[in-house]
Amino acid sequence: MDSLTQIVLGAAVGEAILGKKVGNKAILYGAIAGTLPDLDVLASYFTDTVTALSIHRGFTHSILFSVLFAPIFGWIVSRYEKYKNFKNWSWLFFGAFITHPILDAHTTWGTQLFWPFDIRLAFKTIFVVDPLYTLPFLVFLILAFKQKRNTNKRSIYNKTGLIISTTYLALTFLLKAIAYKQFKTDLESxxxxxxxxxxxxxxxxxxxxxxxxxxxxxxxxxxxxxxxxxxxxxxxxxxxxxxxxxxxxxxxxxxxxxxxxxxxxxxxxxxxxxxxxxxxxxxxxxxxxxxxxxxxxxxxxxxxxxxxxxxxxxxxxxxxxxxxxxxxxxxx
Structure with missing residues (x-):
């Protein structure tokens, strides 16, 4: 998905995991973590087109990357932030890392979630930029951001955004099935x-x-x-x-x-x-x-x-x- 969508998703996941402990910093670090897997695009500056395409959405979009690097970033942040819980920071980064490729798996390009195995998941149910997915999600995240750390409204707003976006993502499978049936029927006719x-x-x-x-x-x-x-x-x-x-x-x-x-x-x-x-x-x-x-x-x-x-x-x-x-x- 596009960078804005991944920032919103990562921020919402960060808030869900650690918002009550660190407030808006959970949104900030979640947003940063949500964009990190896409740094693989830098490969296009150092290698040929075909190799860069094969690298894109590869290792950095895998379960292995999430498992290996979440503790590393969690440790780094726990060293200088006032909130020192290494385990919880690691869970924040893991949540933001892993949801990034899971969302990308619904696009046409797909992702190599199970890297190094040569398996690309591409459900092809949503375009890389979809306002119906991103905008409601963004609105509820902003509403959550404006609330105080321990208020129920903050949690409700964030959960509502996550529920709406996830429900819409699930709905795209049904829409795809309906369209597929229509194409198939037309070809047969x-x-x-x-x-x-x-x-x-x-x-x-x-x-x-x-x-x-x-x-x-x-x-x-x-x-x-x-x-x-x-x-x-x-x-x-x-x-x-x-x-x-x-x-x-x-x-x-x-x-x-x-x-x-x-x-x-x-x-x-x-x-x-x-x-x-x-x-x-x-x-x-x-x-x-x-x-x-x-x-x-x-x-x-x-x-x-x-x-x-x-x-x-x-x-x-x-x-x-x-x-x-x-x-x-x-x-x-």
Whole structure:
């Protein structure tokens, strides 16, 4: 999830664990702990794109990280804070650390909660930025922050925020199931033979859902809103995996395919090959769109080394997508 959401979650967890003992400092340290796992993004400054992607939401988002580092941070804080209980500080950091990847596991990218085992949990029930999850949570956290340490109102406000956010997160599984059934029914009504379906929420919403449908030689991409009155329109994108040729056996290419979970197409433009990660869809809702959210130019240097260069996103496309998103949410 986005940084603000993780700060709010970490702060609320910190308050729940240690708020009555240290007051607003529990919120402060919880907020800090809630953001620490995302420091793995710094890997992009020291390594290549593929390696950085494989590291992201890896070790720092694991149970092992939480177990190992919570006592370390708990010990450090207990050394200089007036409240010296090492055990309770450790529980605060553990709570904030572990809830971070658990929340991230509900997004499309997912997380390697069981690192070093190569298992990525990605329930794909919530977008990385979802105001319906974050804003009510934030409001109740602010209300709790304004109360005195030992008042019942403070605890009630914080618990209410946690209950609302958790309930909404649970509800997203039901919404995903309804959308999945709708996609499946529509495909069957069109007599489309497919291998598998992958569904995910559209940006900023759990009202609009997107689906990737794998067929033998192509992927079908479609969107469904709970306000739709017309059948779903699926757009065909040829796999073009054969364009990779011998590159398909290259370790970096194989690693990239694994990261995308096999949901990718290859396109060619001006003699260059592009790797399109389908898991995050497109930047607009046009039927002929080809500007994927994550698109990488495949470069091969004179030594045969393969590099993936992420294609920069156009800000105009982002603004246009937000405009089109609201229109599409209201139904087709």
């Amino acid at each position: 069109k007599n489309i033979t497919y291998l598998q379906i992958d569904t995910r929420p559209a940006p900023l919403s759990t009202i609009l859902w997107s689906a990737n449908v794998e067929t033998k030689d192509a992927y079908l991409l479609g969107n469904y809103s709970f306000f739709d009155s017309q059948p779903i329109t699926f757009i065909n994108y040829p796999k073009n995996h054969d364009l990779l040729g011998k590159l398909k056996t290259n370790p970096k290419v194989k690693q990239m395919i694994a990261i995308s979970e096999g949901w990718y197409t290859i396109s060619q433009k001006n003699g260059n090959l592009y790797f399109n990660d389908l898991r995050f869809g497109l930047l607009n809702f046009n039927p002929d769109a080809t500007n994927f959210v994550f698109q990488y130019k495949i470069e091969v240097d004179i030594t045969g080394k393969v590099n993936f260069i992420e294609v920069p996103k156009n800000k105009k496309d982002g603004k246009k997508m937000l405009s089109e998103l609201w229109t599409r949410i209201k139904g087709n």
